[in-house]
Amino acid sequence: xxxxxxxxxxxxxxxxxxxxxxxxxxxxxxxxxxxxxxxxxxxxxxxxxxxxxxxxxxxxxxxxxxxxxxxxxxxxxxxxxxxxxxxxxxxxxxxxxxxxxxxxxxxxxxxxxxxxxxxxxxxxxxxxxxxxxxxxxxxxxxxxxxxxxxxxxxxxxxxxxxxxxxxxxxxxxxxxxxxxxxxxxxxxxxxxxxxxxxxxxxxxxxxxxxxxxxxx
Ligand code: E4P
Numbered sequence: 001x002x003x004x005x006x007x008x009x010x011x012x013x014x015x016x017x018x019x020x021x022x023x024x025x026x027x028x029x030x031x032x033x034x035x036x037x038x039x040x041x042x043x044x045x046x047x048x049x050x051x052x053x054x055x056x057x058x059x060x061x062x063x064x065x066x067x068x069x070x071x072x073x074x075x076x077x078x079x080x081x082x083x084x085x086x087x088x089x090x091x092x093x094x095x096x097x098x099x100x101x102x103x104x105x106x107x108x109x110x111x112x113x114x115x116x117x118x119x120x121x122x123x124x125x126x127x128x129x130x131x132x133x134x135x136x137x138x139x140x141x142x143x144x145x146x147x148x149x150x151x152x153x154x155x156x157x158x159x160x161x162x163x164x165x166x167x168x169x170x171x172x173x174x175x176x177x178x179x180x181x182x183x184x185x186x187x188x189x190x191x192x193x194x195x196x197x198x199x200x201x202x203x204x205x206x207x208x209x210x211x212x213x214x215x216x
Contacts, residue, residue, distance in 0.1 A: 001175050004053070004183035005183040006163065008032045009044050013049055019189075024052035026127075026163065026183040028083065029059060029108065040076060047077035055125075057083035058093075065091040074102045079149070081124060083107045085156050086114050091121045098122030105161065112146040119151065119158040120197045125181065131164035141173045148177055 002023035002026065008031040014021045025046050032039050043056045057164060058069040060156045066089060070082040074097075081103040084090040085180070094104045105125040106118035110133060117124045130140025147160055159180035165171060168191050174182045183190070 001179060002052075002181040003189075004055075004161070004181055005189065006031070006165065006183040008035045008037075008046070008183050009186070010035075010045050010049070011041070016186060016189055017049055022050065022052070023157055023181070024054060024103070024183075025050050026055040026083070028057050031210075040072075043076050043080065045071065047079055048132060051079060052186065053081045053103065053125075054079050055081045055083045058085075058108065061085065061087065061089065063089040063092045063096075070097050070102060070104075071100075077161045080187070081105045082208055083127075084123075086118060094118065094121040094123050098124075107163070110143070112143060112150055115147040115158075115160075116150055116154075116156075116179055117136045119154075119156040125159045125161040127163040127183075129164035130162055130170055131166040133164075134166070141170065141177070148179065151173060154191075156181055 003021055004024040004026050005013055005022060008027040013025055032042055034104045046054050054081045058066045060066045060069050062144060062176050066084060072082050073082050082097060083105045085108050086106050089155045093206050094106060097104050102121060103124040105127055106123040107127045109126050109128045113115055128143045133140035133143060161181040161183060162174040162179045163183050165182055165184045171182050171192060
């Protein structure tokens with residue numbers, strides 16, 4: 001499974017990339033607003049750090065305006081993936097952009113039928129928002145399971161990108177289900193690495209290692 005980081009914070013991206021395990025980046029308008037920098041500037045810098053797919057989202061909500069913005073975003077770097085909201089104009093835009101060879105990530109997906117429509121439009125990625133579904137009392141990962149089942153039925157090429165990840169458990173379940181990608185906030189990437197028994201075991205090895213040096 002590919003691991004993306006879900007942030008517009010360039011330092012977080014540098015730190016995650018230094019692990020050597022980072023396959024790509026997703027951003028959204030909220031994440032870009034949080035760092036207080038213009039969208040184009042941030043995406044340009046991110047694409048200099050990461051060679052894998054970097055998602056940047058359009059702000060427009062009408063077909064014509066989305067196309068203008070999408071083409072502008074795609075001109076930033078060859079690895080830009082344009083994020084388009086899952087609305088009627090968005091699906092139309094995805095169809096056109098796909099014909100132009102521009103990669104798309106259809107965002108704000110909350111139902112398996114929406115996911116199938118995005119695939120029919122030619123989306124490169126579909127982003128089911130699992131954490132936001134959990135927040136309103138649904139089982140977010142159930143949506144991912146249903147999308148994978150439906151895509152499997154029709155041998156769909158669209159990649160399932162698990163988004164709105166809140167915990168290592170989301171990542172584990174995504175891996176077990178065979179999702180293509182999980183996009184993960186920086187703090188959760190840290191949680192994936194750590195295990196208390198690793199820390200306890202290492203402390204013991206360090207302590208015993210000192211004894212070996214003393215004996216030598
Ligand atoms: C995905 O691409 C989105 O940027 C993101 O995962 C949304 O997560 P949130 O629900 O934590 O805002």
